[in-house]
Amino acid sequence: MIDDIPVPLRIQRPKLVDELRRSMRRKNLAYTTEQTYLYWIRFFIRFHRLRHPREMGAMEVDEFLSWLAVERRVAPATQAVALNALVFLYHKFLGVELGQLDFTRPAVKRRIPQVLTHREALLVIAEVKRPVQLMIQLLYGSGLRLLECCRLRVKDVDFGMGELLVRDGKGRRDRRTILPESLVGPLTRQIGQVEKLHAYDLACGAGEVYLPFALARKYPRAGTQIGWQFLFPARSLAMDPAAMKRRRHHVHKSWVNKRLKQAIDRSAIVKPITTHTFRHSFATRLLERGYDLRTIQELLGHSDLATTEIYTHVLNKGGRGVISPLDD
Numbered sequence: 224m225i226d227d228i229p230v231p232l233r234i235q236r237p238k239l240v241d242e243l244r245r246s247m248r249r250k251n252l253a254y255t256t257e258q259t260y261l262y263w264i265r266f267f268i269r270f271h272r273l274r275h276p277r278e279m280g281a282m283e284v285d286e287f288l289s290w291l292a293v294e295r296r297v298a299p300a301t302q303a304v305a306l307n308a309l310v311f312l313y314h315k316f317l318g319v320e321l322g323q324l325d326f327t328r329p330a331v332k333r334r335i336p337q338v339l340t341h342r343e344a345l346l347v348i349a350e351v352k353r354p355v356q357l358m359i360q361l362l363y364g365s366g367l368r369l370l371e372c373c374r375l376r377v378k379d380v381d382f383g384m385g386e387l388l389v390r391d392g393k394g395r396r397d398r399r400t401i402l403p404e405s406l407v408g409p410l411t412r413q414i415g416q417v418e419k420l421h422a423y424d425l426a427c428g429a430g431e432v433y434l435p436f437a438l439a440r441k442y443p444r445a446g447t448q449i450g451w452q453f454l455f456p457a458r459s460l461a462m463d464p465a466a467m468k469r470r471r472h473h474v475h476k477s478w479v480n481k482r483l484k485q486a487i488d489r490s491a492i493v494k495p496i497t498t499h500t501f502r503h504s505f506a507t508r509l510l511e512r513g514y515d516l517r518t519i520q521e522l523l524g525h526s527d528l529a530t531t532e533i534y535t536h537v538l539n540k541g542g543r544g545v546i547s548p549l550d551d
Contacts, residue, residue, distance in 0.1 A: 228254075228433055228463060228464055229244075229248070229254050231464065232245055239275075239276075240265075242316075243260075243261060243264065243312070243316060244257060244261070246315065246316050247260065247311075250315070253394075253395055259304060259308065260307070260308040260311055260312075261308075262308075263305045263308035263309065264309070266305070267283075267284075267305075267308075267309060267312075270287050270290070271283055271287070276317060277319075280313075280319070280321065281321045281323075284309050284313075284321060284324060285324055285326040287305075287309075288305060288306060288309075288324070288326035288327070291305060291329075292326070292328055292329040293327055296329065297329060298329065298332075299328065299329050299330075299331050299332075302328065302329055306324075309321075335533070336500075336503040336507075336533065336534065337494060337503065338500065338503045338504045338507045339492075339500060339501070341508065343490075343492055343494070344363050344501065346490045346492065347359070347487055347490050347492065347496065348486075349490075350485075350489045351482060351483060352482065352486075354413060354416075354474075355478075355483065357406070357410070357413055357455075358372050358373075358455060358474075358479060359483065359498070359501060360403070360406055361375075361387070361403075361406065362498055362501035362502055363502075363504060363505055364401070364403035364505070365400045365401055365402065365403065365505070365522075366400055366502050366505040366506060366522050366523050367389065367400070367502065368393065368499070368502060369476050369498040369499070370476055371389050371392050371393075372455070373453075373474055373475075373476055374391075374473055375387070375453070375454040375473075376390075376450065376451055376452060376453055376454060377414055377449055377450050377451070377453075378450035378451065379454070380402065380410055382407060382410075384402075385401065385404070386400065386401060387399070387400050387401070387402050391435065394524075394526055396524060396526070398521065398522075398524045400522045401522065410454075413454060413455075414454070417449070417452050417454065418449055420471070424460075429460060429469060429470065429471065430447050430471075431446040431447050431468065431470060432446050432447075432470060432471065432472075433463055433470055433472060434446050434451065452471075453471070453472065453474075454473075455474045456471050456472070456473060456474070457471055457472050457473060457474050457475065458474075459471075479498065483496075483497075502523070505523075506519055506523060506531070507534050510535065516528060516532060519534070
């Protein structure tokens with residue numbers, strides 16, 4: 224399944240969704256942001272029984288956002304995303320000023336990230352089968368987000384410099400992060416598997432991968448080159464909604480999540496674990512080893528140092544090196 228390639232817009236008789244997509248793309252919003260905003264705008268319209276947004280205003284927005292906080296009990300960040308989507312709808316798209324909104328906000332709760340000990344992380348990783356095992360190792364060893372790992376291409380692995388290049392990450396920022404020495408061998412073998420699969424696709428008349436932005440026009444032959452192939456390709460071809468061609472995309476994140484959940488069940492660890500837990504654990508291990516916050520911020524790709532500082536609260540011994548009087 225391919226769900227991270229921008230879908231084409233209707234030219235003849237476009238619908239509200241198509242006009243919204245066109246407006247978002249003119250403002251150069253990330254495709255993930257486009258998908259998220261459309262989800263909340265559709266939710267808002269369904270909540271008000273399919274009334275057109277032009278027939279509604281600040282009162283309906285307040286009602287919807289308050290319902291999210293009171294009835295759905297969503298987190299503050301979730302309500303904030305819904306608010307941003309509706310502000311875009313009215314202010315940027317319809318040109319309607321909502322004025323001062325007065326909706327109920329959920330209680331702010333500062334949650335500490337769940338982390339794994341090094342032993343627990345290795346126990347879970349040992350239960351995962353390849354190639355998902357290698358992906359989880361990269362999340363834990365390099366601090367990648369799951370989608371960043373799925374989108375890695377062969378050329379993004381720099382063995383000479385010992386680093387991974389994360390392109391078009393969160394906030395549309397590129398960054399470099401560490402490549403664990405212990406993964407050089409497994410990554411080399413994975414690239415070898417990708418080369419064999421790519422050769423097979425070429426022999427079958429396929430083998431052209433999706434290229435972002437206008438790279439397909441700038442480099443017409445790049446899509447068939449091994450360097451641009453995804454490091455973790457999907458098991459089957461899928462229809463590219465933009466080019467209407469059958470192509471081999473990267474593995475879907477839901478497939479990775481399913482395999483990880485099965486491994487967690489086998490490991491018998493009771494902590495709530497997701498793929499993002501390994502990224503949290505990566506940051507915590509670096510803090511334990513004495514690396515400064517600025518370095519960790521760059522490796523994680525955080526735009527704000529305050530986001531990175533939360534990991535200081537999850538270190539061993541209360542995060543402040545305090546020893547319990549009972550253990551004195």
